[in-house]
Amino acid sequence: MTQTPNLAPAKLEWRHVTKRFGANKVLDGLNLSVGKGRSLALLGRSGQGKSVTIKVALGLMRADGGAVLLDGVDVTHLHERERRASFAGIGMLFQGAALFDSLSVWENVGFRLINADGTTRREARDRAIEALALVRLGPEVADRYPAELSGGMQKRVGLARAIVGAPSLLFFDEPTTGLDPITAGAINELIVDKVRSLGCTAVSITHDLTSARMIADDIAMLDHGKIVWHGAAADLDHADHPLVRAFVTGKGDGVE
Amino acid sequence: MEAGAPTGVIGLVATIGRATLGGVAAIGKVANFAGRGIRAAVTPPWYPRQILGQFMAVGFLSLPVVGLTAWFTGAALALNIYSGGDRFNAETVMPQIVALGIARELGPVLAALMLAGRVASAMASEIGAMRATEQVDAMVTLSTDPRRYLIAPRLIAATISLPLLTLIADIIGVAGGMQVSKLLIDLSPSIYIINTIDFLRSWDVESGLIKSAVFGFIIGLMGCYHGDHAQGGARGVGRATTAAMVSSAVLILAADYVLTSIFARL
Numbered sequence: 001m002t003q004t005p006n007l008a009p010a011k012l013e014w015r016h017v018t019k020r021f022g023a024n025k026v027l028d029g030l031n032l033s034v035g036k037g038r039s040l041a042l043l044g045r046s047g048q049g050k051s052v053t054i055k056v057a058l059g060l061m062r063a064d065g066g067a068v069l070l071d072g073v074d075v076t077h078l079h080e081r082e083r084r085a086s087f088a089g090i091g092m093l094f095q096g097a098a099l100f101d102s103l104s105v106w107e108n109v110g111f112r113l114i115n116a117d118g119t120t121r122r123e124a125r126d127r128a129i130e131a132l133a134l135v136r137l138g139p140e141v142a143d144r145y146p147a148e149l150s151g152g153m154q155k156r157v158g159l160a161r162a163i164v165g166a167p168s169l170l171f172f173d174e175p176t177t178g179l180d181p182i183t184a185g186a187i188n189e190l191i192v193d194k195v196r197s198l199g200c201t202a203v204s205i206t207h208d209l210t211s212a213r214m215i216a217d218d219i220a221m222l223d224h225g226k227i228v229w230h231g232a233a234a235d236l237d238h239a240d241h242p243l244v245r246a247f248v249t250g251k252g253d254g255v256e
Numbered sequence: 257m258e259a260g261a262p263t264g265v266i267g268l269v270a271t272i273g274r275a276t277l278g279g280v281a282a283i284g285k286v287a288n289f290a291g292r293g294i295r296a297a298v299t300p301p302w303y304p305r306q307i308l309g310q311f312m313a314v315g316f317l318s319l320p321v322v323g324l325t326a327w328f329t330g331a332a333l334a335l336n337i338y339s340g341g342d343r344f345n346a347e348t349v350m351p352q353i354v355a356l357g358i359a360r361e362l363g364p365v366l367a368a369l370m371l372a373g374r375v376a377s378a379m380a381s382e383i384g385a386m387r388a389t390e391q392v393d394a395m396v397t398l399s400t401d402p403r404r405y406l407i408a409p410r411l412i413a414a415t416i417s418l419p420l421l422t423l424i425a426d427i428i429g430v431a432g433g434m435q436v437s438k439l440l441i442d443l444s445p446s447i448y449i450i451n452t453i454d455f456l457r458s459w460d461v462e463s464g465l466i467k468s469a470v471f472g473f474i475i476g477l478m479g480c481y482h483g484d485h486a487q488g489g490a491r492g493v494g495r496a497t498t499a500a501m502v503s504s505a506v507l508i509l510a511a512d513y514v515l516t517s518i519f520a521r522l
Contacts, residue, residue: 059396085399094393096390098394115399116398
């Protein structure tokens, strides 16, 4: 059953989006919307198209059909240059943080400021150190390289890089995967804190139910390329869809 | 074989047809990539820090290997002229033959092959690893065009660095020949240098430098292309690295023949 989780105007919307890889239909007429200022967690088993859903929205992959609307504007077929300009208000935390190995921590955080916004290196460094403080990292890490950081610290740096431009839309791809429960909890708290303080819309993909409950207002369940359940996070425990039940109880009996 | 697949002559024709179409498609992809890369290289915005970094990696750090190769090649060429050329008194024109061989052919080709081994593979593995770890995607989400930030600086650096390296290789190669000629036929270095300068025409050097610029572009293009198209994690990056080096070497030798035949008619 799909419910209407909120009445906020849509910040981001997928309309009948399809995406194939050869014979494998990954997104099969996906319909989903995220209200302005809401935080949505997209749940689903591995290989169900969660990452593809985000990559299509970001234009990192082209949809075969359908449309993606950002603030009501169809961004599906934007020219590359226009699409890059539209990224100015978007931040993304990648699953493996995707930090640039050859750049120091502050250069990673200030990458957009230096290379896209034309900010001087000195100012970018100052702003990067401010952003690092927001994710509870001290200035002593600014000159280190990603390889010198733990997985949790890399995620924090990735988060600092995502929020440094004060985005209105944030994406999180498996933000707690590979982290111990304490570090994962700290990352979840940071995500909640930053999303609230920036007042932005957030879309997270995860199969970590604890994380989803903590960071999301709304939850959508993706299965075989379609949304099979969409509702408020608080309603998750009362959902009657078998896949959602399986996620909640951790028992996959009868779910294909 | 697939059920219902054509056999015999039809099957052979179908296989040749598929291979031809595949080849044409691959050439089209590389040409498209090259066109976009050139456009990114010649139009702003440029990233000077990246370009300088690539000049350092491609040019400056390749000096030792290119220099050593050039010295040994010049020395070996002089030795060959001494030991094999005495049948027709070629040892008397050792400086001229070494200079001509190095400037027109061996300097550009060997410097390019050394660079293909050192640089094309490094470019492919670096860009391939960045793709595998979503760093290229991250760059796009940070409003930065990877073609301008990653590809263009490498194309610019390789195309400009290789002629400069070749010029240095020419000088070191001639020096290698000069040392061997001093050792074997006691030819004074000053006479060797005078003979070399008197004999060489500017076109001998210029044609080698033009070739080098083309070879440099090929190295940058193959390194970036194979890195950008790497798929399948670490194994894919390994394949891309090998493909970048092999395709660069083959294209360099093919381009060398084409350019030499064009220059021969000028």
